[in-house]
Every structure is written in structure tokens, then in C-alpha cells.
Amino acid sequence: xxxxxxxxxxxxxxxxxxxxxxxxxxxxxxxxxxxxxxxxxxxxxxxxxxxxxxxxxxxxxxxxxxxxxxxxxxxxxxxxxxxxxxxxxxxxxxxxxxxxxxxxxx
Amino acid sequence: xxxxxxxxxxxxxxxxxxxxxxxxxxxxxxxxxxxxxxxxxxxxxxxxxxxxxxxxxxxxxxxxxxxxxxxxxxxxxxxxxxxxxxxxxxxxxxxxxxxxxxxxxxxxxxxxxxxxxxxxxxxxxxxxxxxxxxxxxxxxxxxxxxxxxxxxxxxxxxxxxxxxxxxxxxxxxxxxxxxxxxxxxxxxxxxxxxxxxxxxxxxxxxxxxxxxxxxxxxxxxxxxxxxxxxxxxxxxxxxxxxx
Numbered sequence: 001x002x003x004x005x006x007x008x009x010x011x012x013x014x015x016x017x018x019x020x021x022x023x024x025x026x027x028x029x030x031x032x033x034x035x036x037x038x039x040x041x042x043x044x045x046x047x048x049x050x051x052x053x054x055x056x057x058x059x060x061x062x063x064x065x066x067x068x069x070x071x072x073x074x075x076x077x078x079x080x081x082x083x084x085x086x087x088x089x090x091x092x093x094x095x096x097x098x099x100x101x102x103x104x105x106x
Numbered sequence: 107x108x109x110x111x112x113x114x115x116x117x118x119x120x121x122x123x124x125x126x127x128x129x130x131x132x133x134x135x136x137x138x139x140x141x142x143x144x145x146x147x148x149x150x151x152x153x154x155x156x157x158x159x160x161x162x163x164x165x166x167x168x169x170x171x172x173x174x175x176x177x178x179x180x181x182x183x184x185x186x187x188x189x190x191x192x193x194x195x196x197x198x199x200x201x202x203x204x205x206x207x208x209x210x211x212x213x214x215x216x217x218x219x220x221x222x223x224x225x226x227x228x229x230x231x232x233x234x235x236x237x238x239x240x241x242x243x244x245x246x247x248x249x250x251x252x253x254x255x256x257x258x259x260x261x262x263x264x265x266x267x268x269x270x271x272x273x274x275x276x277x278x279x280x281x282x283x284x285x286x287x288x289x290x291x292x293x294x295x296x297x298x299x300x301x302x303x304x305x306x307x308x309x310x311x312x313x314x315x316x317x318x319x320x321x322x323x324x325x326x327x328x329x330x331x332x333x334x335x336x337x338x339x340x341x342x343x344x345x346x347x348x349x
Contacts, residue, residue, distance in 0.1 A: 008158060010186070011154075011159045013189070014158070014185065014189045018196055020196050021199075023215075024200065029197070040298045041322070043302070044325025045164075045187075046285050046286050047302040047325060048302040048317075048322050049279070049318060050282040050286065051302070051306050051307050052321070053275075055307045072276065072280070076284065077283060087133065089280045090280045090281055093276070094277065094280065
């Protein structure tokens with residue numbers, strides 16, 4: 001299965017989810033517990049994706065370079081807390097990454 | 107039957123109601139486009155996640171996992187876990203769309219995602235005439251779809267021209283950090299985030315890159331366990347605030 005097939009399959013599955021209740025008989029209802037958990041899906045997914053991506057960068061690097069992604073992530077967290085803006089993470093994190101990468105590889 | 111003029115007015119109203127969402131999601135679409143261009147998959151395949159999956163977080167997971175060489179089934183399972191919420195949206199919209207033509211439900215369902223859901227429901231709740239609500243939903247959903255695919259295309263085009271030395275693959279984790287941190291004030295979300303991150307990292311060596319899906323499920327479970335208590339606490343503090 002190549003990338004194209006995976007993308008199409010994930011798209012088809014997503015469409016089935018979208019149509020699942022729209023096309024279902026009116027007497028079928030979802031459990032309330034599922035409704036409560038829905039708000040937790042996105043933060044959990046974002047955390048799992050970000051953590052594995054950063055961990056991958058750390059594990060694949062040598063000793064000084066391994067700290068660079070961690071430092072960039074830490075700066076991003078602090079920037080968002082200090083400014084309250086979600087975009088501060090990218091605006092502060094990427095320059096930190098570039099500067100520290102330049103310093104550790106020089 | 108509503109007049110063409112009234113339909114057009116409600117359609118445009120839906121487009122206007124979507125504008126704040128467009129400002130919010132456009133950078134997300136740009137980042138996904140850039141990551142599609144930088145990933146080790148055909149750029150067009152990465153962009154195709156837009157019209158097919160049409161859900162930012164599941165698109166990111168799909169592109170990242172394909173780039174990392176994850177097993178196809180693990181990628182599909184992860185995208186499906188992330189998109190489980192679409193079943194809830196589908197359930198909510200089913201009540202408004204009962205009795206509509208099949209073509210409408212097929213199209214409306216395809217365009218159903220967080221912003222179109224919120225913009226649509228907000229109008230359906232205020233409007234007694236469902237047909238006007240349908241026009242409003244469609245206006246918002248169509249403009250979202252067009253803009254989403256356009257900003258992804260811009261990101262993919264720009265991303266393909268930028269040098270690898272910029273380490274743009276790190277844009278996504280940073281962007282996700284920006285999305286997560288403001289939500290950490292809520293107890294249930296904080297526990298979900300910590301559990302998801304810890305379990306996903308602990309499961310890095312799990313075959314087929316299933317660690318991400320396992321982490322997501324662990325996060326939802328950890329958050330859901332604390333949720334009723336957190337809601338109760340919030341209710342108590344609100345009552346105290348009113349006194």
C-alpha cells in the first residue's frame with residue numbers, strides 16, 4: 001500500500017464517519033460518554049504527535065545537537081505562556097532552533 | 107421553498123460567519139502544506155489529504171507517519187482514531203438534516219468538520235426555517251473548503267522551494283505546542299495531554315508506529331476518568347463566584 005492509497009483510505013474512512021449518523025435511522029443515538037470524550041481527542045492527538053516528533057529529533061541526534069529540539073520546544077512553551085498567543089510557539093521556537101543548530105554545528 | 111435572493115443572503119451570511127475561523131485555521135493549513143512538501147512522500151499526495159481527509163489534525167498525523175515510514179494500517183488507524191469526533195458531529199447534524207435530499211446529505215456530510223459544524227449549529231439553533239439554516243451552513247462550509255485547500259497549496263508550493271537547512275519539519279511540533287499550551291489550564295485536558303505524550307514516547311519502539319494511536323487512546327482515557335470530577339469542581343467554583 002503506497003502513500004496515495006493510504007491517503008485515499010483514510011479519506012474514505014473519514015467520510016464514512018461523517019455519514020455514519022446522517023445516514024442512520026433516527027432512533028439510533030450516541031452514548032453521552034462518547035460526547036464527553038470528544039473534546040479530549042484533539043489535545044491528546046496533538047500531544048502524542050508533538051512528543052513523538054520531538055523525541056524522534058532528540059534520539060536521532062548527537063549529544064550537543066540533541067538538546068536543540070528540546071530547548072526550542074521549551075522556549076515555545078514559555079513564549080505561549082508569556083504572550084497567550086498560539087503562534088508565539090512558532091515565532092519563538094523556530095529562531096531558537098536555527099540559532100542553536102548554528103551554534104552546535106559550528 | 108425560499109426565494110433565490112433569501113437563499114443567497116443566508117449563503118453569504120454563512121461565508122461571513124466563517125471569516126474568524128478562516129483567520130484561525132489558515133496558518134494551520136499553511137503548515138500542513140509546507141510539511142507535505144518537506145515530507146518523504148509525493149507533495150501532491152500530502153496535499154490530497156486536504157480534499158480527502160479534510161481534517162487538520164488527522165492530515166498532520168497521516169503526513170508525519172507516512173514520512174516516518176509507518177505501516178499503512180497504523181497510519182489509517184491513527185487518522186480514524188483522531189477523526190472519531192466526526193461521528194458525534196454527524197449525530198448532531200442528523201437531526202437538522204432529516205428529510206433533506208440525498209445529494210444534500212452527501213455534500214453536507216463531506217464538508218462537515220469543526221468550524222463548519224459550529225457555524226452551522228449556531229444558525230440552526232436560532233433559525234426556525236431549516237432551509238435558511240442549510241444555506242448558511244453551505245455558505246460557511248464551502249468557503250472553508252476552498253480556503254483550506256488554497257492555503258495548503260500555497261504552503262506546499264512555498265515549502266518545496268525552501269532549503270532543508272531551515273528544518274521546517276519542526277514547524278508542526280511547535281505549532282502543536284502552541285495549540286496545546288493554552289488548554290492546559292483545564293484539569294482533564296492537562297491529564298490527557300501528559301498521558302498522551304508520555305505513553306506515545308514510551309511506545310516509540312512499538313512496531314508500525316502504533317505508539318501515536320496508543321498515546322491518543324491513553325490520553326482520552328486519562329482525561330475522561332477525571333472529567334466528571336473536573337466538571338463538578340468547575341460548577342462548585344462558579345457557584346462560589348456567584349455568592
